[in-house]
Structures are given as structure tokens and as C-alpha cells.
Amino acid sequence: MTSACNAPVLDTLSSRRLPVIPIGTFDLLAALDDDSIGFREIATVLERFPTIAARLIQLANSSWSSPVAEVSSLDAACSRLGVDVVKSTSVALLVSAPFDPCRCPAFEPRRYWARALAVAEAASHLAACIGSEAGGGDLQSARTAGLLHNLGLLWLADQLPEPTHLALLKWARDPDVSLDRSLMELAGAGYRQAGGCLARAWGLPSSLVTALEHQGRDRGQADAGPLAKLTGMAVSMVAAAEAGSGVPAHCAADCPAVPAADAERVYRHTAQQLERIEGLAGSLFDG
Numbered sequence: 477m478t479s480a481c482n483a484p485v486l487d488t489l490s491s492r493r494l495p496v497i498p499i500g501t502f503d504l505l506a507a508l509d510d511d512s513i514g515f516r517e518i519a520t521v522l523e524r525f526p527t528i529a530a531r532l533i534q535l536a537n538s539s540w541s542s543p544v545a546e547v548s549s550l551d552a553a554c555s556r557l558g559v560d561v562v563k564s565t566s567v568a569l570l571v572s573a574p575f576d577p578c579r580c581p582a583f584e585p586r587r588y589w590a591r592a593l594a595v596a597e598a599a600s601h602l603a604a605c606i607g608s609e610a611g612g613g614d615l616q617s618a619r620t621a622g623l624l625h626n627l628g629l630l631w632l633a634d635q636l637p638e639p640t641h642l643a644l645l646k647w648a649r650d651p652d653v654s655l656d657r658s659l660m661e662l663a664g665a666g667y668r669q670a671g672g673c674l675a676r677a678w679g680l681p682s683s684l685v686t687a688l689e690h691q692g693r694d695r696g697q698a699d700a701g702p703l704a705k706l707t708g709m710a711v712s713m714v715a716a717a718e719a720g721s722g723v724p725a726h727c728a729a730d731c732p733a734v735p736a737a738d739a740e741r742v743y744r745h746t747a748q749q750l751e752r753i754e755g756l757a758g759s760l761f762d763g
Contacts, residue, residue, distance in 0.1 A: 481673040485664030489635050490677060495574035497678045500524055504570060505680075508563045509616045515554035518562055522550060528569045529553075531760070532562060540759040560619075564596050565760060567623050572761070577633035582644035588626065590750075590757035591714065596622030597753065598717075598746045599710035602731070605738035606702070621687040621707045624680075628670030628688070629655075632663055639663035651719075656692070668692065705731045713739075717747040 481490055507513060507521040522529050529550045536553035537543055547553050554562050568589055577583045599622035603615035632640045643658040656666035665673075672689025683703045690700035691708040709731040712724045723743045728736060 481669075481676070483660075483665040483669055485636070486670060486673045489631070489670075490673060492635075494674070494677055495631065495634070498525075498570055498573055501570060501678075504566065505617075505620055508567060509620060511616065513559070515559055515562065516551060518559065518566075519550045519554045522554075522562075522566060525566075525570070527573075528566050531569055532557065532565065535565065535756075535759055538759050540755050560597070560600070561756070563619060564593055564623060565756070567596075567620055568592065568760065571624065571627065572630070575630050575634045577630060577637070580633040580637035580641045580644070582641045582648065583629075583633040583637075585761040586754065586757045588629065588757075589761050590754040592623050592626055593753045593757055594714045594717070594746060594750060595625050595707070595710045596620075597749060598622065598713050598742060599707055601742045601745060602706050602710055602713075602734055602739070605735065605742070606706070606733045615703055615706060617681065617684055617687075617703065618706055618710075621684055621703055622710050624671065624675065624684065624688055625691055625707055625711055626667055626671065627674060628665075628667035628672070629659075631670050631674050632659060632665070632667060636663045702733065706734075709734065709739075713743055713746055717743060717750060720747070 481487060504521060504525065507518065522532070533547060533550060533553045535541060536547040536556040541547075541556060543556055547556050557565075572589075577585070596619045600619040603618035606615060629640070633644075639662040640659065643655060643662045646658045646662075647653055647655040656668055660666045660669075668689055668691060672685050675685045675688050683701065686700050687704040687707045690704040691711060709727050712727060712730075716722060716724050723736075723739050727734070727739055734742075
């Protein structure tokens with residue numbers, strides 16, 4: 477694999493003060509990647525992150541959650557929201573903290589996080605379809621990889637708002653245009669390059685770095701390992717669910733470890749969850 481930071485613009489960005497990853501991030505990621513952890517154990521870990529804990533309690537009391545009675549404790553919030561929602565929103569809130577993309581007018585936080593949360597949901601369900609003998613043991617971080625798959629876009633919107641704005645406008649006019657290629661043309665680096673570069677600078681696990689950098693059919697995915705293949709499949713599946721076009725034909729070849737029947741089941745689940753996930757993203761990040 478080549479280094480993610482092989483574009484001049486990324487060398488320039490990396491030489492500036494990088495966004496600071498919050499203290500305790502690795503401990504939280506490790507805990508949230510544990511499939512056996514329950515809501516009480518998650519609540520214990522999250523007590524070290526009071527800002528995230530407060531937002532989760534707020535979310536548990538929101539119209540999106542529609543609680544019958546007021547939720548006033550972190551334990552109750554985690555129980556109300558469910559383990560999967562708590563895992564995804566905790567990582568999203570943690571990762572979003574160092575960035576301020578508001579100078580990029582075309583960057584829409586709700587759309588960005590709705591896509592990230594949907595890809596995380598699809599990735600976690602796809603990972604559950606793969607046995608350990610087919611690389612499933614490397615897929616414990618599937619939900620995190622899905623959440624972070626477009627991390628580079630967040631960084632570019634923060635640091636290079638004008639060219640990122642133009643690339644996003646181009647993509648909005650024609651969704652068939654590759655946002656990654658448009659960013660390369662206008663900003664000097666695609667969001668996958670940028671995401672891999674930032675993840676490497678943060679010291680995230682190498683499997684996550686590779687998944688961010690090599691997701692997608694045109695980024696050397698064939699040699700990138702199971703997590704990158706699965707992340708790329710989840711991204712394609714969410715885009716297809718948004719368009720209502722069915723499971724992409726190339727998924728079977730890109731990630732053959734996922735049986736076709738399972739891929740169809742995950743696709744249907746993802747499509748059914750899109751509206752709910754968009755509401756969740758709005759509750760967390762609007763305004």
C-alpha cells in the first residue's frame with residue numbers, strides 16, 4: 477500500500493496543527509468495538525466523556541426517541557437508545573468535536589452524518605454475515621470504519637472550505653459524479669486519501685487506516701483486506717438504498733465472503749432504516 481499522505485496538499489495540511497483527537501479515544505473505540513459489551517458497561521466507559529454522556533441523555537429525551545417518561549441518567553439513556561445507537565452516536569460525537577466545517581457552505585452536517593451512520597449500520601450487519609474463517613475476525617471495527625469512511629471530507633471541509641464547497645456543489649448537481657475525483661481535481665486530494673492520512677496521523681489501527689484509504693472499487697480495494705472490502709460494500713449499498721436501485725451487481729465480486737441472500741437482507745434493512753437514521757443525524761447535528 478502507498479502512503480495516504482502522498483498528495484502535496486496533504487503534506488501541507490499535515491504540517492499544520494492537525495485536529496487533536498480527544499483523550500481517551502482509543503479506549504472508547506476499543507470498548508465500542510466489543511460486540512459482547514452491554515449498555516451498563518458502555519455507560520461506565522462513557523462516564524469519562526461527560527459531553528458525550530450529556531448529549532446521549534438529551535437524545536434519549538428528544539422527539540426522535542419519544543420516551544414515555546423523562547430520562548435522567550446515562551444508564552437509562554443507554555438502555556432507552558439501545559447498544560447500536562449508543563455505539564454509533566458516541567463515536568460520531570467524539571470524532572466531530574475537533575472540526576468546524578461551517579466555512580464550507582455546501583457541507584451539510586445532517587447529510588454527512590446520516591450517510592456515515594447508515595454506512596456504519598450496513599457495515600456492522602454485513603460483518604455479522606462473515607465467519608472468522610473468512611476474515612470476520614478482522615471486522616470487529618466494521619461499525620467504526622463505516623462511521624469514519626468519509627472522515628477525510630470532514631477534514632477537507634474544515635481546512636480547505638472553498639474547493640471542497642465547489643466539489644460538493646458539483647456532486648449535488650450530478651450525484652453520478654465521483655465526489656472523490658472532484659475533490660482531487662479541485663482540492664488536490666480526495667476524501668479517501670485525506671481520511672487515510674488523518675487516521676494514520678492520529679495513530680488509529682492500521683486496518684482502519686487501510687479501510688478509509690482503500691474503500692471503493694478504484695482504490696486498490698482488491699489487495700486492501702477484508703475490512704476495506706466490507707466498508708466499500710457498505711458505502712455502495714447505502715448509495716443504492718438511497719437511490720432505491722437494489723443491491724449493486726458488483727458487490728458479489730467485491731466482497732464474496734457475504735452470501736447473496738445476506739447481502740439482500742442487509743440491503744432491505746438499510747433501506748428501511750434510512751429515514752430513522754436521517755432523523756437521528758438531525759437530532760445530533762442540526763444547528
